[in-house]
Structures are given as structure tokens and as C-alpha cells.
Amino acid sequence: MQKQQCISSMIDNKLIEPHFQGLVNLYIEDFFAFESLIRTHPSVERIFPDQLFVMAEDQGCLLELDYFCVVSAIESFNKQKLSGLLFVNVLPITLGKVISSFTQGSVSTALQGVVFEISEKHPLHNLEELKEYIGVLRKHGALIAIDDLGAGHSGLISWAEIKPDFVKIDRHFIEGIHIDGVKREFVRSITEIARGLRCQVIAEGIEALEELEMLHHIGINLGQGYLLHCPELEPPHHYNSRQYFPLVSKVQHISHMRHAETAESLVEYVSPITPSYSAAEVNDLFKGDPDLRCLPIVDGDEPVGIVSRSKILEVFSNRYSYPLHGKKPILKVMDEGFIIVGHQEGLHDISTKITHDESANLNNDFIITKEGRYCGVGKVSTLLKFLTETQIQRARNSNPLTLLPGNLPIYDHIEYLIIQRQEFHLAYFDINHFKPFNDHFGYSAGDEVIKRLSTILVEHTTPLSDMVGHIGGDDFVVIFRTGDWQKKCEMILESFKEFALGFYSSKEIVQNGLWCKDRSGEQRFFPILSLAIGVVHPENSRNMTHHEVSELAADAKRQAKLQTGNSLFISGRRSHIKYSELPLH
DSSP, X not given: OHXXXXXXXXXXXXXXXXXXXXXXETTTTEEEEEEEEEEEOTTSOOOOHHHHHHHHHHHTOHHHHHHHHHHHHHHHHHHHTOOSEEEEEEOGGGHHHXXXXXXXXXXXXXXXXXXXXXXXXXXXXXXXXXXXXXXXHHHTTOEEEEEEETSSSSTHHHHHHHOOSEEEEOGGGTTTGGGOHHHHHHHHHHHHHHHHTTOEEXXXXXXXXXXXXXHXXXXXXXXXXXXXXXXXXXXXXXXXXXXXXXXXXXXXXXXXXXXXXXXXXXXXXXXXXXTTOBHHHHHHHHHHOTTOOEEEEEETTEEEEEEEHHHHHHHTOSTTHHHHHTTSBHHHHSOSSOOEEETTSBHHHHHHHHHTXXXXXXXXXXXXXXXXXXXEEEOXXXXXXXXXXXXXXXXXXXXXXXXXXXXXXXXXXXXXXXXXXXOOEEEEEEEETHHHHHHHHOHHHHHHHHHHHHHHHHHTSOTTTOEEEEEETTEEEEEEOSTTHHHHHHHHHHHHHHXXXXXXXXXXXXXXXEEEEOTTSOEEXXXXXXXXXXXXXXXXXXXXXXXXXXXXXXXXHHHHHHSSSSEEEEOOOOOOSSOOOOOOO
16 A cells, blocks of 8 residues: 555654644734644645545545644644644544543643634534533633534534534635625624624635725624735744735724624625627627626726616617617616715715615615725615614614613623623713602603713714613613723713703702702702713633623722712723623613
8 A cells, every 4th residue: 555655654754744824813913823734844745635634534544644633733833832722623533532642641731722623524423422522622621613614514503512612614705705795694694693602703714805804894803814824834923914914994893883884795796897888788798697787887997887777678678779779888878876885885874875866766786986996886775674674673672762772782792892802991871869860850851861861972982983882771881992981981971060960050059969858758968960980991811701791890880889979980800700690780
């Protein structure tokens, strides 16, 4: 068996060696992990990894090769003292041998921080046995990832059963995602599911900056691909972003503000035509493609018009149409009142632009540009469907008085930021002496105070980075993602103080309160309405729960309320040991 001896000798002589490709956290602009990718030694003929494993399977040494790849990866990773996690690909049949070798005595520590990738491309013949192996690995500090999600046999079933720490979306769904609406919706859905299951999403095979920008827009901050970093035998310990490309802005389109999505999320690429086309030539194009709805007309990179199927049908509606219109330049017969929008325009703004343009045809597509250059088209029907779904979802999860997001979207967003290891400050707002104010001035005045506070919070926050939420009653939260959060809190206090004083007489302002009956009928003195703010900066180095963050915020709020008047308490605590199911308020 000459080939058998060839593979065996390559393993024995270590002519197969691990290279490492960095997985990048796009938000902090640094490696958070490395994946081991096997390569043949430069001294021998190059054999691609897939070929190596096919040869090994033919020769009956597949288990031997796979085990060697795992061991050599761990040894090289530790020898180079690379930081972060180590991702290694492993066949389910190899896990038993890995466990027996690495869980004995002191060597069990070698599994800490190793992420075993279970590929979707290989069928899972014995799921129960695999789950047992995974349980043992996790006890020794290892993590689990599903590789090539969307490319394999068991799909979401294996995800639900294995409960991985990471899912890696197959590169098929990443390639061209900026021009393919179906791929965008698939990736967006996977991201939403992952958030609910406390699982981190990694996009594989990123090779174009446009793909990276779209993934960033969707909310994926962990990426891998040749655009970011090429596999190296000895990779750098820290990511040098300038070496590869300027990373996209850190200002995130956060998931709770789906209404702030832009035209970029609607882009469908349609090959444009030039103004040199005749009407007859365009008619032939529509005849040749029954699914073609429209054809953008582009001069160089600049869009100059659009022609729809309905317009061409109208032009060539009778037997005299060809001699009358066939040779006309397409610009002479194209649709009137076509709409052009920039890729960063908000969807609500686009909807307003379309519905307020009397010459626009709501059945036609609109053109989307980037820096004035054509990049695709958007469908009005898709836009309206998205906006309708967003409005229904927001109404379902919003506070009826202020229409601000309620508990569920607040918790979801906290979980999302924690999973993505993103920095944020959570501010808890509570009105002091609100109940006696409500009793004395009436419920309409109480509602006015709550609505005014919600307006103040929105006015002093940044829409695309901060989130304002209304828990209920007089309790609000703001999740700050900008560095000027303290200044914003101080401005909120000042605005609320000025507003609250408008309810009191000069005498009550001088004595800083009023005498009125409490709920038991006793005459008591109550200070002027004021606002207490407790701020926490949760630790992002581990997966806290939103319950733990809630307790931190509640503790900070209680400390703020111990102070008199309008007050801001900034907690120095970043984690909470005790786990509780208590709500935020």
C-alpha cells in the first residue's frame, strides 16, 4: 500500500502542520480566536486538506490523520502562546480518542479554551454518543461549535440537540450577501435565533469589503476570511487592521431598532443596461426572462433611469408598436418619476419619499446607490412588508403610554450586547416621590410627567447607538453605547428638574416640597419631584445574563435614591455573583 505508507510517513515525519487563521472581533478590532487549518510541509508536494482526508479515508487511516491534526494544533497553539480561543475541526468519530488522551490527570488542562468544530457536512450517525462526548469535553473546559451551518445534513436539529457555544455560517451564505436578499434574510434569521439561544455567530469566508459591511449592518461582529486574515504558520499575536483594510465604523445598527434599517438591507442586484439600448432590444430582454421586473439604466456608474416590464408592455401593446417605437433609445420610453435613494437612507424616509411623489409608480422598483454609484434595486413591496412587520412587532413589545420598547426588547438587547462582548453602560431611571405626586396632582399630571420624561430621554440619546426603554410606571432604562453617557445623564437631570418645577408654586419651590395627605390620610411633607439615576458598566469578559445585569442596575438605582434631589450614582461594580430571576424593577 504505497499511498498508505505515504500518508503514514507524512504523519510520522510531521510533514503535515497546522496553520492558523485569525477570527476577528470586528468591534474591538482584534483576534478573539484562531482556527487551525492543516497544510502540507513546503518540502513535499502540496496536497489540499480535502484531498488529504479523502486519501486517508481510502487508506483506512482517517481517524489517525484527524487525531494528529487536533493534537498538533493544540501543541503548536500552546507553544506559540497565542491568546484567545483555539478552533479545531474534528470528526465525531475522533472525539472518543481525543477524550481518552486529553482527560487524564494534568493534561486535561490542555482542553481549556479549545473549541471543537463539528461540521454540518458530515452526517451525525450517533447523536446520543456525540452528546455524551460533548458533555465530557465541556467538563474539561472545552467549547463546541457547529461548522458550515446551512451546508449539511441535520441543520437546526443538530443545533438544538448539541447546543453549541458558536455557530459558523457557511461561506455560501456570506458570498455576495450584499447583493442577495435571500442570503441576507437567512443570515439575519440565524442571528436572531442565536441571540435567543445565547450562541455566538461567526461569519465564514469573508472575502469582500461589501460583504463585511453588510454583515456589520446585520449585527454580526465575529468574522473569518481571507479579507480579514490569511492562514499563517506563525500568526501575529494581535490584529493589525491597517495591514488588511480599514475596518467599518464602530457605530452599530442595533437589533432593537429595526425601524432604523437602511436601503442597504433591501438591495437586490440587477444587471443594468446602458442608454445605448433601443426599446426593441429591451423588449427582447424582458421576453427572454419572465422573472425580470425591471432594468436599471446606468451611464458609467451613474443611474439615469429605470424601465419596468409594465412600461415595455404598454409601449409594445399593438402591432404598430415596433415600427413606431422599436428603434427609439430606451431613455425615450423609460418610466417617468423613478426613485433613487442612497444606501444609508432609512426605510421610513424612503417610504415617505415614495408615497409623497405623485409621479412615482408604487408597483415599480427603486434604484439604490452608494456614493452616487449604482449598486442595485429595491422592491416597494419588500419595503412595505418590512415596515408593517416592524410596526406590529414594536407595538406588541412597547409600553402603551410612551410607545418605547418594553421589557422583552430591553432584555434581548442586553443579551445581544453581552454575547457580542460589546461595551455598554446601563442607566436605570426612577422618579422620586412619584406616588404622592400622582395622588395630589392627579393621574393625568402623572401621565404627563412619564411622557415628558420619555421625551427627555429620547432627546438626549443617540438613536443608532443608544436604546431607551420603558419598564413600566415611572421606571425607565437607557443602554448607552457612546462615551459621553455621563454628560447625557447630567443633561437629562437638568431638563427633568426644569420641567418638574413647573408643577409647583413659588412657595412650594422655596420650601422644596409640599404638604399633602398620604395614602393613609395623614398630612405629610413630600419633597419636589426629582429623578434618580443609577448607572452600571457590566463586565463583558464573560457571559452574564440579563438577570445579573438587572440586579446590578437595581442596586445602583437604590443607591441613587438614597441621595436627595436629582441624583446620579455611578456604580463601580461590574459583575453580580448572585443569580436571580427578579425583574429589572
